[in-house]
Amino acid sequence: PPPATALSIQIDTGIDFSRLGLIARNQAGSAAIDPQTGQRTVSGLLDLSGLPVQGTVTVRGEPNEHVAVDMPAEVTLTNRSGASIRLTRIATTLKNNPKLAKDGTLTFTFGGDLLVDGRSDGDFRGRIPITVDYR
Numbered sequence: 001p002p003p004a005t006a007l008s009i010q011i012d013t014g015i016d017f018s019r020l021g022l023i024a025r026n027q028a029g030s031a032a033i034d035p036q037t038g039q040r041t042v043s044g045l046l047d048l049s050g051l052p053v054q055g056t057v058t059v060r061g062e063p064n065e066h067v068a069v070d071m072p073a074e075v076t077l078t079n080r081s082g083a084s085i086r087l088t089r090i091a092t093t094l095k096n097n098p099k100l101a102k103d104g105t106l107t108f109t110f111g112g113d114l115l116v117d118g119r120s121d122g123d124f125r126g127r128i129p130i131t132v133d134y135r
Contacts, residue, residue, distance in 0.1 A: 018050030083120030
């Protein structure tokens with residue numbers, strides 16, 4: 001029989017690259033957040049300080065059940081004017097065949113690479129769809 005407890009997903013912290021700047025207009029750059037440590041590395045961009053944060057997710061459901069977690073490898077982020085940048089290589093700290101703990105929870109973190117083309121600036125936002133199902 002299927003587990004009696006419905007699965008729920010809670011985003012504890014969203015991924016946040018904090019403050020980055022263009023070195024020059026139309027010059028591409030990138031930044032990465034390690035899913036394990038939350039450490040940010042920057043290439044071709046100015047690090048304007050601030051505290052980067054890896055994303056943290058808590059899944060709740062039937063204790064000791066195995067789950068399948070699905071996240072996209074890439075999403076597009078947009079600013080108020082409609083310009084876009086890409087968050088690629090989204091990776092998690094999930095192990096193979098993840099399982100809910102005895103208390104019915106599973107917490108993991110995620111990071112990725114932010115690719116900036118240098119043509120747009122602003123505050124970029126987006127949604128990362130996460131789905132979880134029992135195995």
